Amino acid sequence: MNTEVKSAARILDLLEYLAGCAEPVKLKEIVAALGFPKSSAHALAQTLVSRGYAIQDSTERYVLVHASRHRSATRAHEARLLSAAHPIMEQLRDVSGETVVLAVRTTRGESKRLAKCVSRQAIRFDVDLDGQSDSYCTATGRLLLAHWEAGLANAYLARVPLIARTPKTVTDPDAIRALFLRIRAEGVSVCDEEHVTGSTGLAVPIHGRDGSVVAALNLGVVTMRYHARSHELIAMLKQAGRQISERLGYRQDTRQEADSVA
Incomplete structure (x- = not known):
């Protein structure tokens, strides 16, 4: 029956x-x-x-909210984030020609990918949404760690084996903490062939209404293309990050804007 x-x-x-x-x-x-x-x-x-x-x-x-198996509050938060981000992600993919990924930080410091808009170029970066990556040597992971509480970020670095994934991977904890300072100062995280040879990742913060960093917006770029237009890609990514943050209700005050220009 x-x-x-x-x-x-x-x-x-x-x-x-x-x-x-x-x-x-x-x-x-x-x-x-x-x-x-x-x-x-x-x-x-x-x-x-x-x-x-x-x-x-x-x-x-x-579009389906990735990892919808989680509790309702998480689903609702991720749904709001995706609703704000997805049209901007598509625009960024189309103007940059590169793959765009949205991710959040888990309570253990790992990055959880929520969505991606994959480049339409023949040779392109792609990633499995359910796949794992090391936060200490990826652009997205480092950005989210850099904007985490210092004690929690230090605990992550002490807990996780800092393995060299490529000859360029930074594995010294003090050097990684110095990179956190640079990421917060420059507003962008760049990992150039530290996780996968031939691939460069860029990430910028997404701010919620209260100003906290709620997600990271990432561009995954074939390394040769990144070096040919790095400044242009970073500018595009930062603009997209600002647009998503504004759609979430974040407003940067005039003094912050003036300081960033200076």
């Missing part, structure tokens, strides 16, 4: 479909792919949005 509940099966089908989509999708694409009636597909998609499992962007496309 078939005991499958039709509505439950459909919501799972929709979750699995969205999980396999590299880009946000329109309702008509969901209908075409899954064969649901339009009204049912819309109701199911809106249920996912209302419960924080997915977001609907400004062009009414749907």
Whole structure:
């Protein structure tokens, strides 16, 4: 006897479909792919949005919130972050030609990737959203550690084996702490072939309404392309970071802006 509940099966089908989509999708694409009636597909998609499992962007496309297995408060926070970030991430991917990744810091100091917009170039940087990376030698991880409480960041450096992933990896704890100071001063983290040879990562902070750093916005670039246009890419990334922060309610005061120009 078939005991499958039709509505439950459909919501799972929709979750699995969205999980396999590299880009946000329109309702008509969901209908075409899954064969649901339009009204049912819309109701199911809106249920996912209302419960924080997915977001609907400004062009009414749907995208799944990564790691939606976590508790509701986390889902809601990540959904708001993704809703603000995703259109800017797509714009940055298109103007820079490079891969864009959004990540947050876990309670243990690791980076958790929430979303990516992959470069359309033939040779490009890509990353598994569920994959692991070392915070001490990646642009995103270092930026999030640099904006963490000093005691917690030091505890992370003491706990994690600082292994040289490439000949360029910085593994001395004091040198890494010096990099944290530089990251906070310059507003950007750069890891040039420290995690993967041939790949350069850049990351900037995303600020919440209260000014705290709630996420990192990353550009993953083929190293040869980075060195050919490093200043341009950093400027693009910083601008995108400011736009996302503003969409989250962050406002930088006039004095801070003047100091950054000086």
